[in-house]
């Protein structure tokens with residue numbers, strides 16, 4: 001089928017309940033955002049697979065955004081050529097052998113060589129590549145403090161929090177509400193660790209998207225007419241070890257990965273870190 005010519009084509013396929021689960025006030029606003037490439041069609045949890053596939057093809061705006069992203073990644077990869085990867089491995093909590101720095105990303109080995117080439121036994125996407133490069137290039141490698149802070153408490157986190165909440169926490173909360181295996185998958189597939197309940201949550205799981213960048217996912221079940229909620233917390237060293245922009249990319253990519261996983265219930269994720 002050809003790409004949609006306008007937002008109305010997308011709108012016609014939506015639920016039209018204006019439920020706001022996608023973070024937009026109306027289905028029409030969501031359709032407009034998808035058409036402009038500001039939202040992904042799968043952020044509406046009420047669509048079937050065929051509709052998601054139909055509108056997942058990149059439009060022009062998305063394509064130009066992706067070109068910008070490619071240029072940024074290329075620039076970061078060039079900077080890697082000037083980095084001592086042996087020293088970077090120590091700082092980043094990884095290891096160096098055969099000319100490659102290897103870091104654990106959600107429990108999987110992802111390596112980079114001195115020319116900026118990535119290698120892994122898994123498929124990796126830009127939401128992993130960009131933060132990985134920033135972590136290696138600019139991270140200070142401070143030891144994890146064990147003190148958890150919210151995204152808002154990080155430097156420049158307050159301004160970016162509304163979007164982070166929509167793109168990451170809300171998406172993950174919707175997944176957690178409906179996909180009962182979410183936290184099991186986090187532990188068993190992505191090497192997460194269930195920890196004592198934090199901040200009076202019902203479930204708390206710590207994941208390591210990068211060795212010195214732990215992320216704690218806390219989920220509160222619905223209770224007494226109050227709907228469920230989900231928040232992410234970061235170690236207070238996150239500012240120095242990676243920075244809020246890369247955390248945003250990681251969080252949003254991470255949420256999309258789990259949203260897709262929940263839609264494809266039963267799909268094997270053992271060998272992928274997909275979008």
Ligand code: SF4
Nearest residue numbers: 015019020022027044
């Ligand atoms: S989540 Fe889907 S149905 Fe709900 S407002 Fe957004 S587009 Fe409409």
